[in-house]
Amino acid sequence: MITRTILFASLLPLSAVAQLQVFVLNGTSQTAVGSSLSVGTVAIGDTIETQFRVRNSGNVDVPLVVSLSGAGFAIQCTPSPYVPPNAESAFCVDFTPTVQASYSAILEVNGNNISLLGKAAAEPSVTLSGSTTPLLYGATVGFGSVAVGASQQQTFLLSNSNNDTLTVNSLTVSGDGFSGPTGLTTPVQIGRGQSVSFQVKFTPQSGTAFQGTLTVDNRVFILTGQGLAAPLPAATIVFASTVGASAQQNSITIPLASASQVNGTGTLAMAFHPSVASVTDDPAIQFLSGPLRKATVSIAAGATSATIGGQSSMAFQTGTTAGTITFTLTLENNAPQQSSLTIPPSPIILATATAVRELGSLNVAFSGFDNTYTASQLVFTFYDLKDKALSQGVIDVDAASEFRQYFSTTQAGGAFALLAKFPASGSTAQIGSVTTQMTNSAGSTTAQKISIKN
Amino acid sequence: MKSVIARTWIAAFLLLPAFVSGQPAIAPPQLGFVEDGARALRPVYGLAGNFILGPSVAAKIVSQAFSGSLGLLKTNSSLAAFDSQGKLLASMDVAPGPAFFAFSPSGTTALAYITSSNSLVEWRGGAFAPLLIHYEERSADAVLALAFPNPFEVSLLIQRRDTIWELSFPLGSVGTASQKALIGVHAPVLALSSGDLVYSPAGGIVVRRTDASEVRISASLPASFSLRQMNQDWVQLTDLNGRARFAIHAKTGREGIYQLPSSNPE
Numbered sequence: 277m278i279t280r281t282i283l284f285a286s287l288l289p290l291s292a293v294a295q296l297q298v299f300v301l302n303g304t305s306q307t308a309v310g311s312s313l314s315v316g317t318v319a320i321g322d323t324i325e326t327q328f329r330v331r332n333s334g335n336v337d338v339p340l341v342v343s344l345s346g347a348g349f350a351i352q353c354t355p356s357p358y359v360p361p362n363a364e365s366a367f368c369v370d371f372t373p374t375v376q377a378s379y380s381a382i383l384e385v386n387g388n389n390i391s392l393l394g395k396a397a398a399e400p401s402v403t404l405s406g407s408t409t410p411l412l413y414g415a416t417v418g419f420g421s422v423a424v425g426a427s428q429q430q431t432f433l434l435s436n437s438n439n440d441t442l443t444v445n446s447l448t449v450s451g452d453g454f455s456g457p458t459g460l461t462t463p464v465q466i467g468r469g470q471s472v473s474f475q476v477k478f479t480p481q482s483g484t485a486f487q488g489t490l491t492v493d494n495r496v497f498i499l500t501g502q503g504l505a506a507p508l509p510a511a512t513i514v515f516a517s518t519v520g521a522s523a524q525q526n527s528i529t530i531p532l533a534s535a536s537q538v539n540g541t542g543t544l545a546m547a548f549h550p551s552v553a554s555v556t557d558d559p560a561i562q563f564l565s566g567p568l569r570k571a572t573v574s575i576a577a578g579a580t581s582a583t584i585g586g587q588s589s590m591a592f593q594t595g596t597t598a599g600t601i602t603f604t605l606t607l608e609n610n611a612p613q614q615s616s617l618t619i620p621p622s623p624i625i626l627a628t629a630t631a632v633r634e635l636g637s638l639n640v641a642f643s644g645f646d647n648t649y650t651a652s653q654l655v656f657t658f659y660d661l662k663d664k665a666l667s668q669g670v671i672d673v674d675a676a677s678e679f680r681q682y683f684s685t686t687q688a689g690g691a692f693a694l695l696a697k698f699p700a701s702g703s704t705a706q707i708g709s710v711t712t713q714m715t716n717s718a719g720s721t722t723a724q725k726i727s728i729k730n
Numbered sequence: 731m732k733s734v735i736a737r738t739w740i741a742a743f744l745l746l747p748a749f750v751s752g753q754p755a756i757a758p759p760q761l762g763f764v765e766d767g768a769r770a771l772r773p774v775y776g777l778a779g780n781f782i783l784g785p786s787v788a789a790k791i792v793s794q795a796f797s798g799s800l801g802l803l804k805t806n807s808s809l810a811a812f813d814s815q816g817k818l819l820a821s822m823d824v825a826p827g828p829a830f831f832a833f834s835p836s837g838t839t840a841l842a843y844i845t846s847s848n849s850l851v852e853w854r855g856g857a858f859a860p861l862l863i864h865y866e867e868r869s870a871d872a873v874l875a876l877a878f879p880n881p882f883e884v885s886l887l888i889q890r891r892d893t894i895w896e897l898s899f900p901l902g903s904v905g906t907a908s909q910k911a912l913i914g915v916h917a918p919v920l921a922l923s924s925g926d927l928v929y930s931p932a933g934g935i936v937v938r939r940t941d942a943s944e945v946r947i948s949a950s951l952p953a954s955f956s957l958r959q960m961n962q963d964w965v966q967l968t969d970l971n972g973r974a975r976f977a978i979h980a981k982t983g984r985e986g987i988y989q990l991p992s993s994n995p996e
Contacts, residue, residue, distance in 0.1 A: 523780040525988055560782050564989045565974065591989050596780050627759070627777045628981075643759035645777060678756055688758035691776050695755055 295334030296359065298385050301327035301366075312391035313383075315349075315371045319397040321413045321495040323372040325352065326392075330367070330385060332359035338386075340365050346381020348373050349392055374413035376401065376438075398438040400466050402492055405431035405473065411497055417490070419478035419501035424538045425577055427479040428501065432457075434474075434492070436466040444493055451488020453480045454499050480504070506537040508575055508607050511582055513544075513615035520594070520601075520617045522647040522690065523625065525564070527591045528603065530573060530582035540575040542607035544584055546592065550599035551621065552649050558689040561595035573605065594619055596645035596690035621648045623719035631710050631728040638704055642712060642723060643693040649683040650717040652676035656696065659725065661708040669707075671698075704728075758782070760814065762961030763796040767973030767992050771803055773816055774960065774990065778979050781990050787816030793829045797837030797923055798962040802853065804829040809842055811853050822858045825849065832878035832885075833923040837962065841884055843876045850884065852901075864899050864907060875957075877921035889917055894929075920957035920965055928957055928965050928980055935967075935987060937980050947978065949987045966990075 299306040300313060306329055318324045332338050337358045344351050348371055355367035373379055373396030383390040401410035404417065411417065422428045436442045445463045449456045460474035480486055480503025488499040510533040517526050528544070546569040548561045562568040566585040575582045584590035594601065598621040606612040626644035640656065653676075658669035673696075682692060713722045758775040766772050770786035771794055788810075794803040801812040809829065810821035825847035833840045840853040843863075850863040865886055874894065877885035882905060885898045894912045899905075912919075912927070915938070919929040925940040934948040952969035960966040963981035975990040 523777050525779045560776060560780050562991060565992050593780055593991070596777070643777060645780070682756040686758055688775050688782055689780070691759055691780060691782075693757050693759035697755075 295332055295336075295338050296340070296386055296388075297331050297333065298388065298390065299329040299331060299364075301329055309390055311389070312393060314393045315369070317395040317397055318371060318373060319494055320373050320376060320399050321493075323370045324394065326369045326371070327353075328367050328369065328383075328385075329364045330355065330359055331364045332361055335361045337361065341384075341386050342367055343384045344369060344381055344392075345384075346379065346392065348379040348394060348396075349381035349383075372413070374415075375410050398440065398442060399493070399495070400434040400436045400442050400444060402495065402497065403433045403435065405433055410435075413495050414498065416498040416500055419499065421502040421504050422478055422480050423504045423506045424480050424483055425506070426537075427477050429475050429477045431459075431473050431475050432490070433471045434460075434464075434466055435471040436468055439468055441468065442466050446491065446493050447474065448491045449476050449488060449499070450491075451486065451499060453486035453501060453503065454478055454488035457490075505609070508538065508540040508610055509533045509536050511575075511605060511607060511610070511613075513603050513605055513613070515615070515617060516589070518617075520619045522594055522596045522598070522619055522622065523627075523645055524594045525591055526594060526617070527589045528584065529589045530584060530605065532575065532580050532582065535578055535580050536575045537577060538575075539577050540608045542573040542575075542582075542605065542610075544571045544573050544590065545569060545604045545606070546571075547602045547604070548595070548597075548599055549602065550597050552598055552647075555597060555599075555649060555683075558595035558597035558599075559687055560593050560689050560691075561597070561601060562593060564591040564593065566590075573607065575607070596647050596688075597649070598622070598647040619647065621718040623721040624651055624714040624716050626712075626714070626721065626723045629712065629723045629726045631726045633704050633707070633728050633730050637700055638698040638707065638710075638728060640696045640698070640710055640712065640726070641694065643691070644714075645690040645692065646679070646683075646714075646716050647690045648717045649679070649690055650676075651679040651692075651714060653713075653715040653720075654696070655713040655715075656698075657711045657713075658707050659709045659711075660706055663709065663725075666707070761977070762798065762959075762964055762966075763787075763794065763801055763812075763816065764960055764966045764975060764977070764990060765791045765794050765958070765968065766975065771801075771812075771816070774977070778977075778984065778986060779988055781977065781988065783991055784816075787812070788818075792827070793831070793958070795831035795833070795959045796961060797833035797840065797959065799837045800833065800840055800853070802829075802831045802840055802842055804842070804844070809844070809851060809858065811840070811858070819856065820858060822851070824851065830873060830876035831959070832876040832921060833959065834878050834881065835923050835925070837923055839878070839881070841876060841878050843873065843884075843886065845873055861901060865897060874917050875919050875921050877925075878923065879925060885921070887912070887919055887921060894919060918955060918957045920959060922959055922965070922980060923962065926980060928978060930955075930957075935978055937978075937985055939982070945982075945985045947985050947987050949976075951976075 298309045300309050315326045316324050340359050352370045353368035356365045359365045371394040376396045379394040381392045419428045443465050447457050447462045456476035457474040478501040483503050483505025486501045490497040511530050514529045571585040573582045600618050602616045604614050624646045629642035631640045654673045656671045658666050709725045709727050711725045761774040769791045771788040773784035775782045790805050792804045803810050806826045808821050809824045811819040824844050827846035830843045842851045850861040852861050872889040875887040885896050894915045897909045899907050915929045916931045927938040937945045954970040956968045958966045965978040967976040973992045977988045979986045
């Protein structure tokens with residue numbers, strides 16, 4: 277029921293009414309309107325516009341009050357509030373049927389009632405399967421909430437309750453997330469009393485609201501649906517090796533508890549908390565590709581594991597400082613989870629050792645790491661060519677201050693290379709080998725016996 | 731005599747913080763130099779499994795190698811020598827394109843073979859000098875590596891059909907050229923200054939020692955890569971289609987392959 281009052285009817289003087297006359301505009305000619313007017317027949321969804329003129333044949337301004345009541349009709353062009361003497365005021369009424377039926381409405385002009393008649397052209401009704409109520413033109417068809425990646429299908433019926441066969445020439449679906457129609461090819465003829473069906477599918481790709489349209493010839497229906505972002509499956513941080521130790525290259529994978537139904541992203545962040553007093557970080561602890569300590573995590577729909585920095589696994593280094601490396605995995609809509617690798621303090625590990633006989637000296641060089649930063653005692657034991665320890669060949673050195681000085685300035689973590697030079701006068705040809713024992717707060721370590729080379 | 735020596739040590743023993751040859755007694759361990767993903771030359775510090783890249787010391791690198799004490803690098807138009815600190819020692823103009831390098835066992839003398847000009851340059855005694863090479867290129871040959879087995883000889887490792895050959899040439903006017911097939915060796919291949927060969931069959935890396943014994947390192951490797959010496963015992967493996975860089979430890983008993991950092995600050 278549409279009711280529209282254009283002006284303040286209660287204020288109209290009765291004397292003015294008789295001065296007004298209503299006409300309908302037919303092209304360029306005008307015809308006086310009687311008590312009823314047929315606006316014509318139009319297809320459902322289409323509009324017929326009827327132009328009216330209200331003429332004032334008097335010699336004073338006449339207030340104009342226009343109202344309309346009746347489904348399918350609406351005043352579209354607003355008349356002026358007054359009609360000047362010997363002048364006209366114009367307004368228009370649109371007729372837009374939404375179902376196949378005959379329509380009528382009352383147009384009231386300053387108290388004069390005019391019956392407006394209209395008719396919808398014969399077209400098949402559109403109903404949802406399982407419903408007997410035809411959809412009105414412009415009606416909204418909801419597909420409900422559907423998980424991202426899943427689908428919801430609706431079946432529509434086109435029914436002909438008319439006496440003649442009807443033809444549907446065009447059937448289209450538009451809008452992201454909506455697809456179809458399937459099950460019916462146009463043009464299609466529908467015989468008297470017959471129905472045909474077709475399907476429209478809603479497949480959301482994100483957790484947002486979707487809207488589309490179904491158009492049956494010139495009738496448009498609104499399609500709506502809500503995408504529901506399925507939660508990402510539980511993800512786990514898995515280390516290739518769970519043994520925490522310094523100077524290791526390890527890697528991480530992120531398997532999922534089940535195949536993911538949705539795409540997702542997140543981050544894998546790495547943090548290091550040294551257990552060595554006064555040490556704040558070890559720059560060698562890092563991912564081996566991409567940003568040093570923060571990698572992008574991606575999950576593809578259907579995948580059973582995440583990618584890290586675009587790779588199926590991410591390699592990282594454990595550095596040469598005792599402490600705890602913590603990885604934090606943060607995924608969309610999931611609580612962050614952490615997994616840690618503890619690097620325990622260890623005795624000094626030597627990676628290389630060489631001893632060289634030079635003119636006037638013996639040089640012993642070795643490299644390794646002290647992940648406690650507490651190296652102190654060095655004990656060098658020299659052996660003769662028969663592998664017998666020389667009686668005065670044990671040299672004990674407290675190198676704690678030198679190591680403290682080095683560790684306080686280096687950017688190499690606990691890694692170090694040390695060159696010990698033993699000046700000697702006289703022949704060193706009888707000295708065949710040397711061992712080195714190094715001590716830190718976690719214990720002592722002894723290097724394999726090193727042959728002294730020329 | 732023995733006791734005299736021992737007494738001398740004790741009396742004369744010094745544990746550095748004093749300096750030896752201008753180098754601190756305790757320093758970050760240096761593993762050599764690598765060419766990073768941006769074609770910059772950078773020192774590598776650390777240990778096996780724990781690598782730290784230092785700041786760039788040269789850019790626009792086409793080829794490079796480091797013996798442990800001496801480095802050679804090739805840009806598009808020049809050949810340069812650098813020391814263990816990354817300091818430029820000398821350079822000379824050469825033909826464009828890549829070069830192959832080889833070092834003497836001591837690491838102080840080196841050869842460079844410039845592919846595009848089929849020319850050989852020697853680094854000896856602190857200077858470059860061109861050398862005559864008696865190698866006549868064949869279109870079917872592809873030079874894969876250079877070797878410097880002794881002070882009087884240079885070898886080119888070439889791919890000829892399905893086989894890799896070692897062609898040896900005298901460095902002076904005296905001597906004879908020879909060639910031998912390196913059976914079982916697959917490209918890419920690198921001849922280390924120790925005489926060991928590093929090559930790549932499917933699914934890994936093999937280090938062939940001078941006594942013909944082999945150690946295989948299983949690894950998942952890039953589809954296309956090159957090998958360069960980054961120290962006496964280390965070889966850089968460069969992914970030719972990406973930024974990934976690896977380090978192969980070729981030292982006897984310590985063989986392994988590691989990924990070099992290619993990270994960048996976030």
